[in-house]
Amino acid sequence: MDRGQFGEDLTKTLVNHPLIDFRRGEVTAIPEGIVVLASGPLTSPDLAADLQRFTGMEYLNFFDAASPIIAGDSINKDIAFMASRYDKGEAAYLNCPMNKEQYLQFREALCQAEQTELKDFERETAKFFEACLPIEEMAKRGEDTMRYGPLKPVGLSDHRTGERNYAVIQLRQEDKAGQLWNMVGFQTNLRWGEQKRVFQMIPGLEKAEFVRLGVMHRNTFLNAPQLMLATLQFKERRTLLAAGQLIGTEGYTAASAGGWLAGTNAARLALGKEPLILPVTTMMGALFEFIRSAAPKHFQPMAPNFGIIPDLGVKIKSKPEKYGRYRDRSLADLASWKKENLAILIEDEK
Secondary structure: OOHHHHHHHHHHHHHHOOOOOOOOOOOOOOOOOOEEEOOOOOOOHHHHHHHHHHHOOOOEEEEEEEOOEEEHHHOOOOOOEEEOHHHOOOOOEEEEEEOHHHHHHHHHHHHHOOEOOOOHHHHHHOEEOHHHOOHHHHHHOOOOOHHHOOOOOOOOOOOOOOOOOOEEEEEEEOOOOOOEEEEOOOOOOEOHHHHHHHHOOOOOOOOOOEEEOOEEEEEEEOOHHHHEOOOOEEOOEEEEEEOHHHHOEOOHHHHHHHHHHHHHHHHHHHOOOOOOOOOOOOHHHHHHHHHHHOOHHHOOOEOOOHHHOOOOOOOOOOHHHHHHHHHHHHHHHHHHHHHHHHHHHHHHHO
């Protein structure tokens, strides 16, 4: 999907919608009435200060990072090959293969490369998010750490050569035309000059043109277990809701689902109806229950994952079978949930 085009189309739809009053401008304080906060990790200082006054607590922090993006026509396609892991679905990634010698040299360069210096307040108050570690941090954790992470070679073979690779760097298409490619898992805090020098050691990227270099920023979020309900309402003000990274969920899917739930519940509050809670056996229901019930003292952002879903109650060794059972239970519970809530809506109309 072309995210830029998606953003433009969505904005145009909202601006032209007859039931939406679209206003541009900075919100410096939490408005009165029914409100959904979706200001993200870069909430402006004035609004952040008002939110802190309302909650009575400081934001929590971790470091977030973005991977570099490369111009497609600067990638050497004689070396990089198109494939998806285990050949599942269409070939969706460009893969840059490494032998052992190339990998070890690359890892050593990563470990020695100069990083952007963190400010004192960042170093003291923020931590790395384990699910989004900088690539240089992974390199320092051990010789094989990257090979069991974003450079995992399993299930990726170049059908042109049939060779087994020691490590593989994957590039994900960012736009429909294939002009932009994201370095998967290459979040980084290296200085920009160092990024070019080290990343051009990767086979196939020797002449890579970087459209965007990797960046790191402090990501702020609320201590949701102390403040939020699974409906995404604030405990102390039920007409105030929030969604996205602000409440400690990670990823586009979680942000979209949280925006839907918070928006739906805001509308239900306006109509005098009870807010909805998603079934905890669904991925998003489990995620929103997690941010509600996690230990506040050790709360960290969470992305959707199978570890937060309630146990099936039976022991299943095969992961595909286990995940399939999670899926089937989730769909069945969601169907019942929809039927029940549809009946409530019909009754409300009567």
